[in-house]
Amino acid sequence: MEVIYIVLPLALIIVGAAVAAYVWSVRDGQLDDLESPPVRMLFDDEVSRRTPRSPSVNPDR
Amino acid sequence: MASSVFPYQPVARRQAEEQAETLCLHCGTPVPRGLVNNGAPARFCCSACETVYGILREGGLERYYDLVRESGGACPVSPRSQGRGYEDFDDPGFIERYVRASKTGAPQVRLYLENIHCAACLWLLERIRRVEPGILSIRVDLPRSMAEVTWDDRRVTLSAIARLLDKIGYAPHPWRGENAQELRRQEDRAILVRMGVSGAIAANVMLTSIALYSGLFGAMDAEMESFFRWTSLGLIIPAMIWGGDVFFKSAWRSIVHRAPNLDVPIVLGIAAGMIGGTVNVVRGAGEIYFDSLAMLIFLLLGGRWLQRRGMHRAADAAELVMALTPSRARLVEGEGVRDVPVETLKVSDLIEVRAGETIPADGLVTRGESDINLAWLTGESRPSPVTAGTAVHAGAVNLTAPIRVRVSATGEQTRIGRLMDLMRAAAENRAPIVRLADRFTAHFLAGVTGLAALTLAIWWGGGPEQAIEHAVALLIVGCPCVLGLATPLAFAAAIGCAARKGVLIKGGDAIERLAGARHLWLDKTGTLTEGRMRLVSWTGDEALKPLFGSLERHSSHPIADAAAELPGGAAVESFSCTVGGGVSGVVNGVRIDAGSLKWVLERAALDGDDLIARARERQANGETVVAIAAGGRLAALAGFRDPIRADAKETVDGLRRMGFTVGILSGDDPLTVRAAARELGVPGELARGGVTPEGKLELIRNEMKEHPVVMVGDGVNDAAALSAASAGVAVHGGAEAGLAAANIYLNRPGVAPVLELARGARRTMRVVRSSLLFALFYNLFSISLAVAGLVHPLTAAIIMPLSSLTVVVNSTRARSF
Structure with a gap:
């Protein structure tokens, strides 16, 4: 079980990285608006369905 | 049958x-x-x-x-x-x-x-x-x-x-208001960071604790056990410093103000567990409760975040008022007109306001004749005519023709600016309510400390070490975490549910206040009524309807909009419009004059007094009467009125059945208000007409001295009253100033949501009460276990999250709206 002495600190370092990523995402403003993104996501798929109408320009990007 | x-x-x-x-x-x-x-x-x-x-x-x-x-x-x-x-x-x-x-x-x-x-x-x-x-x-x-x-x-x-x-x-x-907004955003982010960090720590402390607990059943060598214990301690210290500081600060502030809040017993538990645990880790014996503590901090921060989010949203909405005041004005300079920012306007400047524009400052009309719509400012449902010499206020909408205005007050000095000031002051002075949970605090604190002392005394005989262990365990399991969570969770769930139903509630306070109120005032124009004119009666020649309808389609007056409900399609020639009078034209070859009785009688003959008498009758009924003359003879009367909403009667009756005393508070003509009250079955003494915005505020303030009051309104004229009332409800379609002032906004047309809201608020408070009751029972149970010395870190680790979970389920499952 001595492996614990290496694995546990290693796990904590990974957790630390995840926490750092989270803190960065919050400070970057990615969690400022929690209502619009879940709604926006639902409409994403239709871009591909609509493009055949005007093949030269993609209206959404 | x-x-x-x-x-x-x-x-x-x-x-x-x-x-x-x-x-x-x-x-x-x-x-x-x-x-x-x-x-x-x-x-x-x-x-x-x-x-x-x-x-x-x-x-x-x-x-x-x-x-x-x-x-x-x-x-x-x-x-x-x-x-x-x-x-x-x-x-x-x-x-x-x-x-x-x-x-x-x-x-x-x-x-x-x-x-x-x-x-x-x-x-x-x-x-x-x-x-x-x-x-x-x-x-x-x-x-x-x-x-x-x-x-x-x-x-x-x-x-x-x-x-x-x-x-x-x-x-x-x-x-506008970018700076204040930015501050709130920073605060939101700070609390989110705290919550995330303490959540991650709680999960990891729990994992190390599981290892420790599993060591209970088998052999774990002492060295490894101490390694895990030190790891737990190393993990919880940042959670305590980065997340727990919120509670320590809040508890300290409340002690300084001599009004201990729920954070005091919470901090007591956390501090006891932290000190006891650290000592035990260092000396290498005794129990540690770090997993329970980390969980506690995380859950409480979650509750805090939910609460804070509601408050910030309310503040965001208030900024919208700023965005709505007109930002530009047309300054008259010599012969020309120049577009200037409204901030640069000075008293005695001359400005031009075109048809359809909002008047940017208070002043006196110097030239032009027009009608202005004061509905949002005063609640007056009919447009009022203005000519040279009439005083006009910022925020009114100029309807028919361009006018020039000599500025007499700008910005904060205008009537609307002063109203906004009143609104802000009223909102700031709104007495903070003593939360239901906070009322327990003093007793709770006394109970917990007393019982901890008792535990210490009972177990002292068995050695001070064991006695202290049991007392610390008591302080931890006695920590009123569930008590602190119950209210914000129930409110957040109710606010979420209500939002899906088109009722936006800006924070839990509003629910608590609304549930406790028994008196409710409703605004009339735009709240109980639709806020727009409709044709409600027709007297005289029916054949004139299409001719009148065709003619009115050429005018932009609000009455004309209502007349567009009539069939049209006839050809109109030589149309002319007299501001403050009426319109004329030749429709299908017949000359039609339509307008105020006085104006029409100046240009048409009269067949007997019958129609005149009928017109007076209609006016007494609160209608605006348009006289119609065909071929130079008075032939018909069209009665216009801002009709009561279809769902108003039902709502008022429903509110009454719930035990509310319902009154009407309006800036409109007392006659019109009384007619509306009769229709809704509101007793005459509770139907107040002709009340100024300042008067509304006064009345609400006076009533608030005796009991909580709910105000339902729509416009700027209600804004101050809305923010002074215990709970202010703004209806859909009103001025956004009303929305900013109110703590509840109906995002659905009609007044029926008011009834739903009142019911929902009471149901929510029932949920809160049941959660609090459960929390108390839980605390009693766990404390009695602790007094008996039966609490072990493992029992704490199981029953504490379990109780929180129960409250979470109870709060979120309850369909309060």
Whole structure:
């Protein structure tokens, strides 16, 4: 079980990285608006369905 | 019996009738019958709706209507276009102040858009570039009603974008109050970081604790056990410093103010567990409770975040008022007129206000005759005529003709500015309520410390070490975490539920206040009524209806809008309009004069006094009477009125049954108010008419001295009263100033949601009470275990989250709305 002495600190370092990523995402403003993104996501798929109408320009990007 | 065989027949019949009514293809409101008979190919209630429908079809955006139906939202609203040119949006001063460069270098602006309410709005706006390709992107922030627009300034001007948004019904305003907003955003982020960090730590402390607990059943060598214990300690220290400090500070502040809040017993438990645990880790013996503590901090921060989010949203909404005051004025200089920012206006400047524009400052009319709409400012449902010498107030809308105004007060000094001041002051002075949970605090604190002392005394005989262990365990399991969670969770769940039903509540306080109130005042214009004129009676020659309808279609007066419900289609020649009088024209070869009785009688003969008497009768009934003369003879009377909403009676009755004393508080003519009160069954002494906005505030303040009061209103005239009342409810379609002042906003037309709201608030408080009761029982149970010395870290680790979970389930499962 001595492996614990290496694995546990290693796990904590990974957790630390995840926490750092989270803190960065919050400070970057990615969690400022929690209502619009879940709604926006639902409409994403239709871009591909609509493009055949005007093949030269993609209206959404 | 026939009625028992077909029990649903009345309903079926009603549905059939509704189907027979044509609904507007855009906004879904019934189309005035006159328009349908006209043989119009598309079915719309007004030309504005038709325009929007056309724009959306052209851009291939019809799916919007499906989305609206799916989401069941109150959108789209019939567009109330401001009819502005938005030229000021292209002004260098405007650009300097509000426009920034985006990451790609294209100009970007933040706009506050009126009427953004649902997912369909977001869908439509973010795809509006199919209609106007010059827009590079629009990103909508739903909760803040904000859109970030990036556009290509070589292809389109900002004013053109603004006009497009306005036409569709989302009137744009520059986003002001950026600084305050930014502060709140930083605060939101800080608490989110705290919550995330303490959550991650709680999970990891729990993992190490599981290892420790599993060591209970088998052999774990002492060295490894101590390694795990030190790891736990190392993990919990940052959670305590980075997350727990919130509670320590809050508890300290409340002790300084000599009003201990719930954080005091919480901090007591945390501190006891932390000190005891650290000592035990260092000396290498005794129990540690770090897993329970970490969980506690995380859960409490979660509750705190939910609460804070509600408060910040309310503050965001208040900023919208700023966005709505007109930002530009037309300054008259010599012969010319110059567009200037409203901030630069000075007293005794001369300004011009064109038809359809909002008056930017208080002043006296020097030239021009027009009608102005004061509905939002005073609650007066009828437009009032102005001529040279009339005093006008900022915020009123000029309806018919351009006027010039000599400025007498600007900005904060205007009547609307002072009203906003009153509103802010009233909101700040709103006494903080003593939360139900906080009322337990003092007793709880005394109980817990007393019992801890008792435990210490009981177990002292068995050695001080064991006695202290048991007392620490008691302080930890006695920590009123569940008590602290119960209220914010129930409120957050209720607010979420209500929002889906079109009732926006800005924070839990409002629910608690609303549930405790028994007195309710309703505004009339725009709240109990629709806030727009409709034709309600016709006296005299029926054959004149289409002629009158055709004639009025040429005018832009609000009365004329209402008359457009009548069939039209007749040819109109030589149309003329007299401001403050009426309109004339030759329709189908017949000369028609329609307007105020006095004005019509000046140009038409009279056949007996019958019609005059009828006109007086109608006026006494609260109607605005338009006299119609055909071929120079008075022939008919059309009565117009702002009718009571269909759901008003039901709502008022429902509120009464719930034990509310319901009154009407209006700025409109007392006669009209009394007529409305009669219709709704409100006793005469509770129907107050002709009350100024300041008067409303006064009345609410006086009543508040005796008991909590709920105010329901819509306009700027209610704003101060809304913010002074225990709970202020703003109805859909009102001025956004009302929305900012109120702590509850109905996002659905009609007053029926008020009733739902009142019921929902009481149900929510029942949920809160049951959760609190459960929390108390739980604490009693765990404390008695601790006194008996039966608490082990493992039992604490199981029963504490379990109790929190129970409260979470109880709060979120309860369908309070």
